[in-house]
Amino acid sequence: MKRIGIALLGVGNVGGGVHDLLASNNVMAKRARIKIEIVAASARNLRRARKRLGPGVPVHADWREAVAADGVDAVVELIGGLDDALACAREVLGAGKPLITANKALLATHGGELLALARERGAGLYYEAAVAGCVPAIRTIRDALAGDEIESIVGILNGTCNYIMTQLAREGKGFEEALALASELGYAEADPSLDVDGWDAAHKAVILAWLAYGLPLAMDRIAVEGIRGAAVADRDCAAEFGYVIKLLAHVKDHGRRGVETQVAPALIARSHPLAAVNDNLNGLLVRTRYAGELLLVGAGAGALPTASAVVADIIAAARDGAPPALPFGGKASARHCARINLGSQAYLRVRVIDAKGVLARISQTLSAAGLSIEAIHQQESHSGAEVDIAILLHELDWAALRRTMARLAKMKQVVAPPVAMPIIIPHIKDE
Numbered sequence: 469m470k471r472i473g474i475a476l477l478g479v480g481n482v483g484g485g486v487h488d489l490l491a492s493n494n495v496m497a498k499r500a501r502i503k504i505e506i507v508a509a510s511a512r513n514l515r516r517a518r519k520r521l522g523p524g525v526p527v528h529a530d531w532r533e534a535v536a537a538d539g540v541d542a543v544v545e546l547i548g549g550l551d552d553a554l555a556c557a558r559e560v561l562g563a564g565k566p567l568i569t570a571n572k573a574l575l576a577t578h579g580g581e582l583l584a585l586a587r588e589r590g591a592g593l594y595y596e597a598a599v600a601g602c603v604p605a606i607r608t609i610r611d612a613l614a615g616d617e618i619e620s621i622v623g624i625l626n627g628t629c630n631y632i633m634t635q636l637a638r639e640g641k642g643f644e645e646a647l648a649l650a651s652e653l654g655y656a657e658a659d660p661s662l663d664v665d666g667w668d669a670a671h672k673a674v675i676l677a678w679l680a681y682g683l684p685l686a687m688d689r690i691a692v693e694g695i696r697g698a699a700v701a702d703r704d705c706a707a708e709f710g711y712v713i714k715l716l717a718h719v720k721d722h723g724r725r726g727v728e729t730q731v732a733p734a735l736i737a738r739s740h741p742l743a744a745v746n747d748n749l750n751g752l753l754v755r756t757r758y759a760g761e762l763l764l765v766g767a768g769a770g771a772l773p774t775a776s777a778v779v780a781d782i783i784a785a786a787r788d789g790a791p792p793a794l795p796f797g798g799k800a801s802a803r804h805c806a807r808i809n810l811g812s813q814a815y816l817r818v819r820v821i822d823a824k825g826v827l828a829r830i831s832q833t834l835s836a837a838g839l840s841i842e843a844i845h846q847q848e849s850h851s852g853a854e855v856d857i858a859i860l861l862h863e864l865d866w867a868a869l870r871r872t873m874a875r876l877a878k879m880k881q882v883v884a885p886p887v888a889m890p891i892i893i894p895h896i897k898d899e
């Protein structure tokens with residue numbers, strides 16, 4: 469049986485999960501005829517880590533000591549963040565050793581440099597757990613679809629946001645309460661604003677764009693919006709039209725115009741399988757030229773699901789000897805493009821004081837801007853009360869919609885800034 473000794477850096481949610489998974493009867497590793505041993509670890513809270521790992525594993529306060537310990541064949545970085553994680557990745561890959569990481573912030577920010585270093589030193593860089601937890605998103609895009617062309621990827625890529633939105637919709641919980649629960653369950657980042665402001669999903673989206681199109685990892689080229697503004701009113705109005713709202717990452721090839729990558733709350737038809745991806749699950753809908761559509765779903769956050777992907781990477785590192793690479797070096801023409809039209813249709817909600825003629829005025833303003841209405845829903849109310857008017861718009865120009873929203877906001881009956889969201893997966897209409 470082959471043996472691989474690892475240094476486990478970080479004994480938090482995922483690091484602790486990796487230990488627990490290895491300590492359990494790890495059938496797959498046995499089947500692969502690989503014995504995985506944690507020979508050293510590093511943690512901030514030494515007492516807690518020693519208790520978790522037991523007396524057999526030396527735990528160091530300084531990650532460098534764990535990396536340099538005898539018998540370390542590969543390093544598993546689960547400390548998160550950028551500073552120490554980057555220094556550690558440089559040191560490990562620079563020494564030609566395999567690095568296994570779940571750190572999407574690190575890859576999205578410094579992945580290009582690290583991959584180049586890994587190639588130069590012949591070291592393996594493994595990062596399956598960095599996108600969508602246990603879902604094999606990386607292997608699918610990089611390996612399984614290497615012979616195809618990816619047209620677009622639509623993904624629910626953040627377990628914390630998906631959990632919060634599910635709690636809000638299904639259990640009627642408040643935002644802060646749901647976020648606290650997500651942290652307790654080990655889903656949220658150490659800094660949960662990365663989750664709720666959309667940055668974690670954005671890190672994952674740029675990694676997918678990197679794999680699918682060979683694009684440079686450039687966080688500043690993508691539009692990012694989180695779920696703090698997700699209002700109960702939108703959930704209810706969207707439901708009236710048969711839609712659900714999810715935080716979606718969207719990577720779309722626009723041919724010569726480039727690749728559009730963005731993260732924003734958006735509507736998807738309730739009849740679509742992605743609409744049923746709730747709680748801490750993640751889901752990716754990958755559209756390809758030859759294979760058609762693939763749907764990948766599984767736990768996107770949580771200690772053991774993520775540990776499952778990390779351990780698979782450790783097994784790959786023990787087996788490979790050769791580093792996994794990107795499917796190709798990148799198209800010479802591959803480039804990011806500016807926001808085009810996230811979703812061809814849009815949802816618009818305008819909160820107004822109910823009065824005769826308001827609806828007609830809103831319709832006229834939209835139509836004067838060339839925005840055509842597919843459906844309108846207005847809550848029951850009485851004159852003088854505040855009420856939401858929700859509108860589905862046909863294929864549109866987003867710049868025109870934004871200008872129109874500014875115009876609507878100035879109407880005296882409009883009591884709050886109008887809200888718009890793209891419709892990423894519309895209903896399939898009968899011909």
Ligand SMILES: NC(=O)C1=CN([C@@H]2O[C@H](COP(=O)(O)OP(=O)(O)OC[C@H]3O[C@@H](n4cnc5c(N)ncnc54)[C@H](O)[C@@H]3O)[C@@H](O)[C@H]2O)C=CC1
Binds near residue numbers: 477483512529769
């Ligand atoms: N929690 C999840 O469901 C998932 C997390 N990830 C990623 O996995 C990584 C770890 O995440 P979690 O385990 O949730 O975080 P965590 O905060 O629970 O654990 C990180 C641990 O590393 C320790 N640490 C921080 N800096 C250190 C240093 N310099 N030396 C030694 N120990 C240090 C912290 O004290 C903490 O115990 C992050 O990059 C995260 O983005 C990826 C997929 C899912």
Ligand SMILES: N[C@@H](CC=O)C(=O)O
Binds near residue numbers: 626629657663668770
């Ligand atoms: N905080 C992340 C953890 C997994 O990547 C999430 O909620 O998705």
